[in-house]
Amino acid sequence: MEKIIEEARIVSRQLVRGQIFRLRLHAPNISGAARPGQFVMLRVCEGIDPLLRRPFSFSRVDAAEGDFEILYRVVGRGTLLLSRLLPGASLSLVGPLGNGFELPLTSSSPLAFLAGGIGLAPLLELIARVISERGQKGAGELRLFYGARTAEELLPEDLLCLPGLRIDFATDDGTFGYKGRITHMFEEAVAEGFGPSEIYSCGPLAMQYNVAKWALANKTMAQLSLESLIAWGLGACLGCALPAATPEDPGAERFVHVCEDGPIFSAGSIKWNKILSQQTVVPTFPFN
Amino acid sequence: MEQNTVTTNGCPDLSVQLGPLRLKNPVMSASGTFGYGEEYAGFFDLRRLGAVVVKGISLLPRAGNPAPRIVETPGGMMNAIGLENVGVERFVRLKLPFLRESGVPVIANIFGNTVEEYGELASRLDGEPGMSALEINVSCPNVKKGGMVFGTDPAMTAAVVRAVRAATTLPLVTKLTPNVTSISEVARAAEGAGSDMISCINTLAAMAVDVFSRRPRLANLIGGLSGPAVKPVALRCVYEVSRAVKCPVIGIGGIASPTDALEFLLVGASAVQVGTANFINPAVMVEILEGIERFARVEGLAELQSFIGSLDTSCLFPFSEDACSFIQSEIS
Ligand SMILES: Cc1cc2nc3c(=O)[nH]c(=O)nc-3n(C[C@H](O)[C@H](O)[C@H](O)COP(=O)(O)OP(=O)(O)OC[C@H]3O[C@@H](n4cnc5c(N)ncnc54)[C@H](O)[C@@H]3O)c2cc1C
Ligand SMILES: Cc1cc2nc3c(=O)[nH]c(=O)nc-3n(C[C@H](O)[C@H](O)[C@H](O)COP(=O)(O)O)c2cc1C
Ligand code: FES
Numbered sequence: 001m002e003k004i005i006e007e008a009r010i011v012s013r014q015l016v017r018g019q020i021f022r023l024r025l026h027a028p029n030i031s032g033a034a035r036p037g038q039f040v041m042l043r044v045c046e047g048i049d050p051l052l053r054r055p056f057s058f059s060r061v062d063a064a065e066g067d068f069e070i071l072y073r074v075v076g077r078g079t080l081l082l083s084r085l086l087p088g089a090s091l092s093l094v095g096p097l098g099n100g101f102e103l104p105l106t107s108s109s110p111l112a113f114l115a116g117g118i119g120l121a122p123l124l125e126l127i128a129r130v131i132s133e134r135g136q137k138g139a140g141e142l143r144l145f146y147g148a149r150t151a152e153e154l155l156p157e158d159l160l161c162l163p164g165l166r167i168d169f170a171t172d173d174g175t176f177g178y179k180g181r182i183t184h185m186f187e188e189a190v191a192e193g194f195g196p197s198e199i200y201s202c203g204p205l206a207m208q209y210n211v212a213k214w215a216l217a218n219k220t221m222a223q224l225s226l227e228s229l230i231a232w233g234l235g236a237c238l239g240c241a242l243p244a245a246t247p248e249d250p251g252a253e254r255f256v257h258v259c260e261d262g263p264i265f266s267a268g269s270i271k272w273n274k275i276l277s278q279q280t281v282v283p284t285f286p287f288n
Numbered sequence: 289m290e291q292n293t294v295t296t297n298g299c300p301d302l303s304v305q306l307g308p309l310r311l312k313n314p315v316m317s318a319s320g321t322f323g324y325g326e327e328y329a330g331f332f333d334l335r336r337l338g339a340v341v342v343k344g345i346s347l348l349p350r351a352g353n354p355a356p357r358i359v360e361t362p363g364g365m366m367n368a369i370g371l372e373n374v375g376v377e378r379f380v381r382l383k384l385p386f387l388r389e390s391g392v393p394v395i396a397n398i399f400g401n402t403v404e405e406y407g408e409l410a411s412r413l414d415g416e417p418g419m420s421a422l423e424i425n426v427s428c429p430n431v432k433k434g435g436m437v438f439g440t441d442p443a444m445t446a447a448v449v450r451a452v453r454a455a456t457t458l459p460l461v462t463k464l465t466p467n468v469t470s471i472s473e474v475a476r477a478a479e480g481a482g483s484d485m486i487s488c489i490n491t492l493a494a495m496a497v498d499v500f501s502r503r504p505r506l507a508n509l510i511g512g513l514s515g516p517a518v519k520p521v522a523l524r525c526v527y528e529v530s531r532a533v534k535c536p537v538i539g540i541g542g543i544a545s546p547t548d549a550l551e552f553l554l555v556g557a558s559a560v561q562v563g564t565a566n567f568i569n570p571a572v573m574v575e576i577l578e579g580i581e582r583f584a585r586v587e588g589l590a591e592l593q594s595f596i597g598s599l600d601t602s603c604l605f606p607f608s609e610d611a612c613s614f615i616q617s618e619i620s
Contacts, residue, residue: 005570050360051360051515051516092569229358231360234327234328236321238320239357241355241372252351253351255355255372274354279356
């Protein structure tokens, strides 16, 4: 697939809530080629701090206008610099990268989307794409289980407004919606009769692990968007590795590479018990 | 920005002679940062490059180190990939044909766990069409010597180079680690054992930790630092090595712009390799090449070769009575 390096123009920038920003970029070539679940590498400044590009998922794509959007949370210097750029400024992009989500196999079966925090970003574009492919009327039962630490970090509903989508909210502290884990909320919905044929999920690694566990135990297809530190995004450096499941030879050591083989993985393709705690480091930036 | 210069007949000659190897220009990719070339072919015509140095190759495929394998640090990045690679057979069968057809000179970076493995790799690659040279990576763990690294010991380095020399007639580059007391000594040992060129530097041993989790950032605890942050160290190494040996030196470390590359040529490198910068700008090597060409024009250099190693270490006192007086530096 063609990889594109493109100078994008910032169309608009909006502080959505808390530390979360929404950025709209004009980049006709990349927008024309983007699929849900794929990402772009974005150069936030010309200098060497930060040095590397930063990965962001497409949260909305408007190919007709030649635009796409990203939703991001400020967690470090790169995202901080990004949040200071104003409309009209230009940004260097490489993309679209990664495999992207496989759209659902069937045309009307119920689907579950699980989003933790900023993990909502790639699911928004996916849901929009599913609705437009299935047609609004026959979209079937589409449910989004969306959670964050606290109500302050949930995105406002106008951003989530997709016709035919039912949304259940959860917060860790119970300040809005269900109190507790997204996966628990989802399991309760299943106990009440919701039977998704496929699951799409994006969020913190601990959440993804629970989704994968549920999907494997219940033999439900799940596609998870996973993260790893990405230096370049085209497979050349082998830095973004995650331990791969090796069912044919459980003792073997093999790796998948998030930027090339992912970022979308099936629940069964990762060797979850070999993921190190470093893979889930909490940003230290707010402390300084 | 064209200045009024003595433009010769248009194109300056950028070709460089690296011992037995002649390259049409001095810019090549650094091992491990350019995959097997294919990953970048969509961005520019690989034939623009002097050569492509591929990801390090071992006899058997290697899975590499546990994740996380990379972390960014100020002005640089650390990696502990653990030399994940497809192994020499799959390299020859699946990766080399693409490069051969693209027409760019190919330099294979090789590493083994034992001296014999280096020799075996060299004889396997010897005579493969499309191969221009071998780069011997002597900065990987040596199983036989209990985790020590070949490249930190001049005698071990020489043993590896001799084994490879005996197994192939291909031009040989020995790639040195900066993690030693005297890089010149190791360079002399490699040259003495039959290496046609020296390349330096490989990454600097480094560390990054997180105070909240109280854990190292990399699963491997220690990684190799690369990128702009290492350039001053790399320049010093290239300067020292190019004075210690007679064979050509290839400069590596933090090169991200035409002036970076020219600095290495100035202190004595005959060619350069670009690594980490490829991750930030996939077309950076072409931009460096064009910048070098522009520089040669602006400076009125008919051929680049005359610029190599032309660093002036004498002292000049522009405000002394006799404006022309200068003394020889003590440092040289
Ligand atoms: C395929 C992919 C898609 C992504 N899509 C989005 C998105 O749509 N929206 C969004 O807000 N973020 C997304 N991310 C995460 C985003 O890339 C990081 O938050 C960003 O790179 C941080 O850069 P920084 O310079 O601000 O932080 P840094 O200074 O680099 O790091 C600050 C802290 O942020 C954390 N961090 C850094 N990089 C990552 C990472 N890759 N994943 C998780 N935590 C990280 C680390 O804990 C670090 O301590 C995505 C990551 C990947 C791999
Ligand atoms: C991700 C990564 C992988 C590397 N892999 C190899 C390798 O396989 N063999 C090798 O000799 N050097 C390897 N290197 C070292 C580079 O070739 C180069 O010597 C070093 O990065 C310094 O140059 P730079 O600052 O331009 O990156 C690797 C470097 C990086 C960043
Ligand atoms: S980021 Fe380099 S291989 Fe994925």
